[in-house]
Amino acid sequence: MARTMAEKVWEEHVVRRAEGEPDLLYIDLHLVHEVTSPQAFEGLRLAGRTLRRPDLTIATEDHNVPTENILLPIADPVSRTQIETLRKNASDFGVRLHPMGDIDQGVVHVIGPQLGLTQPGMTVVCGDSHTSTHGAFGALAFGIGTSQVEHVMATQTLPMAPFKTMAVNVTGTLRPGVTSKDIILAVIAKIGTGGGQGYVIEYRGEAIRSLSMEARMTVCNMSIEAGARAGMIAPDQTTFDYLEGRPHAPKGELWDRAVEHWKSLATDEGAEFDHEVFLDADELSPFVTWGTNPGQGAPLDSAVPDPASFEDDTDRAAAEKALAYMDLAPGTPLREVRVDTVFVGSCTNGRIEDLRAAAEVIRGRRVAEGVRMMIVPGSMRVKEQAAAEGLDQVFREAGAEWREAGCSMCLGMNPDTLKPGERSASTSNRNFEGRQGKGGRTHLVSPLVAAATAVRGTLSSPADL
């Protein structure tokens, strides 16, 4: 029978199947960070358990880490405790850890692919919803809660209820200045933040095929913003080229065997999805959010919508509440929305291509008066690469701040936050109330829009410069 890619990967990982019970799935890679792991390690300790496969586990420090003065002790005592707890746990339980300052440290979803640990056909989990990022390689990758983190630590498996499959077909060709971030923001606006609930989304079509590996990660990253369990893209030559030669990629004869297998993972001709969505890339333009959930977005060319224009009661109430929080009047052209801060970073858009794109726009220009622009590379390797290309200079000369790697203002657990009432254009993935700091207001944008916005001080695209 013709099967989808997600079904194939699932089937390859079933350890045990029993009538009336969820399938027990084997987990190939477990990524760990400091926020969602302490209670899991503690649970193991209390039960006298160990990690079944520390060799399939890797940890990093990302959510809490400061992005300045990283050689000094962390000022916030609670953040410090969490980092110290991870260090102790990693050492007690034999888990490889990349601590602050280490060359392989970075946001968990940036370092996995970078090390070549994320490969097609794998099951990847992490106590973090943006684990969906790894699906860009054709892996089945999903975020889990702390109880499940403990479960994977103890058993290297997870009991999983079945999912439904959705195809998001993006046809056509992206116009210049339109990026994979705009694709995914448009997808979420179309299907809604609950539209993907219960589904694994497979992104397909020529516009997806033509994306680089990093751009694909941006798309899969935000699958969770559409409510989906996971997002996936079939592995192809782009995937293999990205992986070949990375530290943990297979080598020699194993590489050939692996590639052969990976090629067999693509969804079979004639396989049926439970739901299909179509989007025409030719019609897309730079997209920004105006509200407080990632589905509340619109083309930059348009205006803040009038809540009265929403037919559904729930949507209307949500729009009213969002506009009040965002302090935006209906009908305001989005291009006129003034920001205080521009944040380039996160596991959505903190990779080298993102920094290159932003640098290209800002090169030879200045960050607008009164605007703070922060560049936070997704990992130390990205930072090093960017510096080798002179991008740090480009940003500094424009008046932007050049920081160390971490989650930073994506969620504001470290000192990088918005003040109450401040407004940001951010390349991250969530515009929830207070996400970037209590009372802060967030507009989600692509790196190109972020850079152009920094220059003009209002939401803008490079075409406006």
Place this chain on the structure above:
Amino acid sequence: MEKFTVHTGRAVPLRYSNVDTDQIIPAVYLKRVSRDGFEDGLFAAWRANDPGFVLNRPEYKEGTVLIAGPDFGTGSSREHAVWALQNYGFKAVLAPRFADIFRGNSLKGGLLTVVLPQQVIERLWEMVEADPATEVTVDLEAREVRAGGITEPFELDDYTRWRLMEGLDDIGLTLRHTDAITEFEKHRKPWLPVTQ
């Protein structure tokens, strides 16, 4: 984990849709390394800034059943959201739709999340707003919610229901199948990466 069979208690009407886990518990409250003490973080921004917020109203102080709008628990996978609700005293959440990860987390941890049709949620809201002393019963055994004149069945798969009613921890259940895991490991693809 505590067993869940039937719970009866007062309810709290939360008339918002899309309540994400950053609202349930903001990131600054995630720094504890144990599973308790998260009640202070529950809906912290709304509790601090909005005097009219439902949890700030004395008549809803004793609520143990939260009744929310669609897409409750979207966003971050933080299980702290479940702990915060439990630490605060909630035993069950009723909503028309839950985000998947939140739902999974809640059912692992013994916080019963119940999916009810939007109209039923609306009627419950009205009932509880008219009389905050209304008692709502969430009966896992019978798989139904009862309040005033309402008796509404809900769905939950047999396996999860059994696990919650027995108060069973997933890890213990899976460890019964260690042989199957060991057997599976013998046949994994030879190129799969190891971290050490």
